[in-house]
Amino acid sequence: MIDDVKDLSRVEKEKKLSRKKFTNFLGKTFISVILSAVIISVFTLFIVNDFLSAFTVERALVTTGQFVSALLLFILLQIGVYKYTSKNGSSIRDFWLTSIMTLITYIGTMAACTLLDNLYAMPIALSTLVLIELIDRRTATLSTAVIGVFMMIAFLFADGTKVFDLSVAVSAIVCNCMCAVLINFLEHKHYSRLKFLIAAIFMPLAMQPLVVTLTLAHRDLSIQILWNVVWCYGANVAAALVFMPLVAIFEGMFNIADDFRLNELCNLSNPLLKRLASEAPGTFNHSLVVGNLSEACASAIGENPNMARCAAYYHDIGKLKAPIYFSENQSSYNPHDELIPEVSVSMITSHTLFGEILAKQNRLPKEIVAICREHHGTSPVGYFYRKALTLKEEGDLAVDKYTYAGPKPQTKIAAIIMIADTIEAAMRAYMPDTKDEYEARINKLVDEKLELRQFDECPITMGDIAIIKQTIIEVLPSIHHSRVNYDKKRKANR
Ligand SMILES: [Fe+2]
Ligand SMILES: [Fe+2]
Known part of the structure; x- marks a missing residue:
């Protein structure tokens, strides 16, 4: 009530x-x-x-x-x-x-x-x-x-x-x-x-x-x-x-954000991208891959590919506040081992808000500022929610405290970045061996976002999402320089 x-x-x-x-x-x-x-x-x-x-x-x-x-x-x-x-x-x-x-x-x-x-x-x-x-x-x-x-x-x-x-x-x-x-x-x-x-x-x-x-x-x-x-x-x-x-x-x-300006912003010698490369090299590499995926997806559904690439390059600049708290920038030391899940989650989710502030300070176009804030929508940070659940001895745990603040993606390009970002991060952690497993994993990741109703506030259609999934399935292996092992699949079938 x-x-x-x-x-x-x-x-x-x-x-x-x-x-x-x-x-x-x-x-x-x-x-x-x-x-x-x-x-x-x-x-x-x-x-x-x-x-x-x-x-x-x-x-x-x-x-x-x-x-x-x-x-x-x-x-x-x-x-x-x-x-x-x-x-x-x-x-x-x-x-x-x-x-x-x-x-x-x-x-x-x-x-x-x-x-x-x-x-x-x-x-x-x-x-x-x-x-x-x-x-x-x-x-x-x-x-x-x-x-x-x-x-x-x-x-x-x-x-x-x-x-x-x-x-x-x-x-x-x-x-x-x-x-x-x-x-x-x-x-x-x-x-x-x-x-x-x-x-x-x-x-x-x-x-x-x-x-x-x-x-x-x-x-x-x-x-x-x-x-x-x-x-x-x-x-x-x-x-x-x-x-x-x-x-x-x-x-x-x-x-x-016209095409001339977007091309200039995508230049890797841009001060903010240079800072990302030196202070958060893992995030920088992740952003480049998300950029390639997003560009291909935007072209496939008739959106501006330059805008998609540029927004992807800058979507995680908020991680510059504390790069070590993000797995792609860690080697052996993980600061989250010393923190309770609530603190870990606030450190992670604040990168969207800080990204928005940094993008505004650097006078990035408003479309990119919005994507810095929207690219995780209102998704929960699953790993730390599960960790908190295991630590809690009894009773339920509200998921609200373990989610990003939003808003959900408002444009098709923001939705593309959300999908490409999620898939790239998941595949970086573990790339399946067989084609079927690989496609099933991508479908599962996108279905999770659909179940969480993350695309409700943008004009993207189910047709667009199907094209985006297919594009990522085709493009990602060539970007990661990894190949889906068809031999293993044949052996398994035998
Ligand atoms: Fe992010
Ligand atoms: Fe990201």
């Missing part, structure tokens, strides 16, 4: 907290939408209109219309971001980043084509490049569409202060948006920075025949064809060159 009351008050508190978080989230998104709409409208008034006349009675309706259009487009953009990123837990960071990149690209594009006096000089691909790297392809496409539509609105309702050929402007916008879409489809996210840059520089070449065709369609046979090609290509190359420093700035500013 008392437990039920406690549960109810906890559920009530969690509900209140999530309501508060949602309101806070909505408030910040609302501010980003209003701010973006104001900035884009004011800039448009400056660049293609006479700013002061925009507030006269005749132009007031057009000015209001432009502001409302900007507002609606940014609301649409934020709904898209929410839809596309909700699978990985939308964060206010994604909303701000999309708004900032859309604004920077719009301002840069309008400034370039009006100052250079060539409507084809539109580096619209800039937001595409940055957003496919830092968020995802669909958000990048939506941002390009918002920029394109608002540019058309801006040119359509320009007050005539500056003379634009509307049909040329529409052709240039279509052409540059198509160039951004082409980059979006063909650019490969897992390229190195240099390959990504080279691809971004060469891809716009494919759009140049369209620039020539559209210029000819306007019956312009002059040198203007050449200028249009030069400015269109030049603007896209400029976008590719600006993209690199912008990605580096946003990675640092928003602590984003």
